Amino acid sequence: MRITTVRLLPHLAGLGALFLSATNVIALDSPTSSDSVLPQALIDKVSTTLDTDTLRLTAIFKDLHQHPEIAFMETRTAAIVAKELKSLGFTVTEGIGKTGVVAILKNGPGPTVWFRADMDSNSVRETTGLAYAAKEKQRLPDGSEIDVMHACGHDAHVTWLLGLATAMVAMKTDWSGTLVVYAQPAEEVGLGAQAMVDDRLWERGFPKPDYAFGTHTAPGPVGTISSSPGVRMAGVDQLDITFNGLGGHGSTPQMTIDPVVMAAQAVMSYQTIISRNLDPQASAVLSVGSIVAGRDNNVIPETSVLKLNLRWFTADVREHMLKRIDEINRGIAIAAGVSADQMPTRLMKGNSGPLINDKALVARINPSLEALLGQGKVIDHFPAVMGSEDFQEAFKPLGTPYTFLLVGVAPPELFAKAQAEGRPFPYSNHNPDFFVDLSAIALGAKVNTVAVLSILAKR
Incomplete structure (x- = not known):
């Protein structure tokens, strides 16, 4: 196991406390079981597969970013998810918890892994100046209109999920088991996961999860992730x-x-x-x-x-x-x-209750994630933060072991500049200037895929 020590800046707060530049991380390597690390050839295959798919994924991401939808109104986003997953051969069920989508891919005997992406956006007016920035208002049921923006990266989450699904179909000979990917509504208001459970999520005959995963953007540098055990969020x-x-x-x-x-x-x-x-x-x-x-x-x-x-x-x-x-x-x-x-x-x-990553599951996936990203890029020991999630609420009735990863999406040069100026990050989630660097699109999908293969890969 790799032990990581960090130098925490005193003004770090919220999600910012989960990310530091690689120069602030000192990795102390101790022997790690080779059984827990995916073969480098398989990790390289993940990278090659998703590098080939980068242009398509980037186009999907830009489209989603231009068309944000707030909680329980993610009809366009859900339709895109369902269409893409059906074309890949997944068995797709729509309309769970109003707009939720569940897609199943069975590929022989083995564990069942569920992977989640949330779909909703924020009521924020975008000021990034991006060519693909959200510009149109969203009309509410009462006829009023509001500014909307993907200021928390859920457009990236959906894209990463589609990248994972595509890679796993392309690599079906390398794994065995069942993969369930699902798109959840209304995370921002803390109601989406429970809405899916209340809509009989676990009574519809879907294969029950042995493990569950989720990922989230954070404005740390691209190429760095947080994958830590124990209590992570409030x-x-x-x-x-x-x-x-x-x-x-x-x-x-x-x-x-x-x-x-x-x-x-x-x-x-x-x-x-x-x-x-x-x-x-x-x-x-x-x-x-x-x-x-x-x-x-x-x-x-x-x-x-x-x-x-x-x-x-x-x-x-x-x-x-x-x-x-x-x-x-x-x-x-x-x-x-x-x-x-x-x-x-x-x-x-x-x-939503506190989010608590399963210690054994984190230990199982981290060696392969470090093999993907490089030494010191997987930050595995940080104090919990006051940020919150509802991802875990879906699995509370089942007691499923899960882990939730945070993926850096800020350009490294902007992150370094912010640190030099005494700021923890160049921008933060929910701000009108939040954006996902395009180099994080394929990378986030790679992180998802390697995490899932850490469970499902043939040994």
Whole structure:
């Protein structure tokens, strides 16, 4: 096993903590079982196969990037996935969890591996200036339009999945078992994986997974990945708080109960939950991402809505945060004179538990990934981060061992420049300037394929 030590920059946070340049990684090699490493000839075959497919994959990626779709509206993306996988000979089922796609390729006896890509985009206006940037707004069911962008790399995830599927079909003589690739909706809102489970994912006769994999973009340098065991990401909750007031004219506030003031008080009071109610050594985040209240300058509205995001690693911390949120809300409402039947309400919208990579599975795939990428390019020992995922929720009912990899997608020269300037990365996920360097398209598909072959390759 390879032991890795790292020098962490003090200002690294979120997904940024998962990636450093190769110059910040010191690899201490110890003997590794040769049985766990794929033959170099097979790894080279993966590279050659996907290098040949790079132009096609890049075209698919650019098309997906130009046509982003938000949660549960990924109909165009899902149709592309289904069409491509059917043409490869997969047995395809569409419409699971509204837009999810599951595709099965049986290739003899052996383990069953599931591999996931999420499809949805963000409500962000792109500013990258790319020739293939997203420019059109997306129309919502209510007729309104919003800016949309793949600011978290899900377009790359889908492309990598299609690259994996193509390579595995081309290399069918090199492996045995069953490969299931699936495209998941609505990861950004934390509801997609559970939606597929609720839509009878495990009751449709699909082969049950022995192992599961997923990959995600991160703005580390192209050619570097994070594949680490144990707790990797925090649990997450998305919730809305509604304050009920009494509306009226802005000139006569004494005749109203102002929900905007209650919302403002709540935003500030919530911050004391982390600083004063939790153990200082407990990791947690509470963010208010949106305040929705009123429309006109001179009208005090009837209601205000706060959209909250919680991050946590343990159930007791989560429950304590929710309890204190409710207590703060009620206290503010009582102080404002709200009647007992109009107390604030809490709507829970999406939830995922912490993501915990299987230690044995990580140890099994990492030697081959390092053989693919080079020494020091597979970062295997990092602290967990507050970023979250719902990938693992699909496999919670089955107890499937899984691992989730993060793949660097930033140009190495931009990454080096950012580090020299004291910044962890040149850009971050969910920002309007986020982009996936095109050199990462084939590389991400190679990482996917080598990970899967680490389980399914003939020995």
